[in-house]
Amino acid sequence: MRMNICGLNRSRVLPEAQANNVKKILPRPLSRVNGWSPPLHSFQAISWATYLVMSIATFGIFIPFLPTSWKYAAYVVMGGLSLFHLVMHLVTTTIDPADNNVRLKKDYSEPVPTFDRSKYAHVIQNQYCHLCEVTVSKKAKHCSSCNKCVSGFDHHCKWLNNCVGSRNYRFFFCSVASAAASLLGTMVILLYIFIQYFVNPDKLRTDPLYKEISPKNTWLLFLPLWPVPVKTPVVFSIAVVVFLLAIASFVLLGHLLFFHIYLIAKNLSTFDYMMKTRFQKKSLPVEKKDLPVRKRGAIPQERSNNLEWSQSSSSVEPQRFLLSTLSQQSNVCFIAPAPKTLPQ
Secondary structure, eight states, X not given: OXXXXXXXXXXXXXXXXXHHHSOOOOOOOBOOOSTTSSSOOHHXXXXXXXXXXXXXXXXXXXXXXXXXXXXXXXXXXXXXXXXXXXXXXXXXXXXXXXXXXXXXXOOTTSBOOOOXXXXXXXXEETTXXXXXXXXXXXXXXXXXXXXXEETTOOEEETTTTEEEOTTTHHHHHHHHHHHHHHHHHHHHHHHHHHHHHHHOXXXXXXXXXXXXXXXXXXXXXXXXXXXXXXXXXXXXXXXXXXXXXXXHHHHHHHHHHHHHHHHHHHTOOHHHHHHHHHHHHHHSOOOOOOOOOOOTXXXXXXXXXXXXXHHTGGGOOSOEEEEOOSOTTOOOOEEEEOOSSOOO
């Protein structure tokens, strides 16, 4: 009688094993229209969250601390930069950067065919894309993230969740420049608040609502519409966090801005720059280590040592000698008695 342990059938195949034997057929991907097409990227959510945090903190907390004569100028300048950046960001994300023939002939609801490398060496050959199945422009590239050919391809931006090409490159550049300028303005305002707080805090309390507040360590946020009284540590903590976030964002965007200014001056795209850099790395000569040249007739060191040992073997006494036949990486040696018979 065979016992069935826990009621399990030994002849049963696990689901994982069955799944491995069956060839999985994945659905073919669709081409994405713009930055709003699924799947959305996490970097896109981070960029929008950063924009909202910086806007609320700048207009609702920090600008009301400025003197009256500076306050309205800051509202106009910072408001114009923020609004301009918002429009450029939306336009860059919404524009379809695909090639003209792709936008005219391609149906985005149809899946992209699978590329067969046994038939074609490259996706685009003689300006014909085997995936989009259309003739494209000379500088068009097929983006694997968007699954389509992009006219004047520069790069795929994860922060926009969209490709940057010739159709939206100007809007992309304006978006980066306006974001960097807005962050610079926020940092200037915060530096003024920090300096005035330690020099003369009364200059930060110019709003008429401060006349009704007697404690000097109480501050009003979101003036003049929704005043919220808070203590000094709260305001100082918010200012420090926003200042650090502004510095980090400004460094990243500033580096990106100057990089694209360099590309524009050199008449290059990001893709061209990457290909050029990769080609230069491959073309560098490989440094070869100089191997020691062995003269003709020279006897290897190990062999010569064995010959010397065999020639002088007659004078070897039965004493202990050092075995040095271990690996070069080992620091351990052994002492063994001398052999009775000489090696041949």
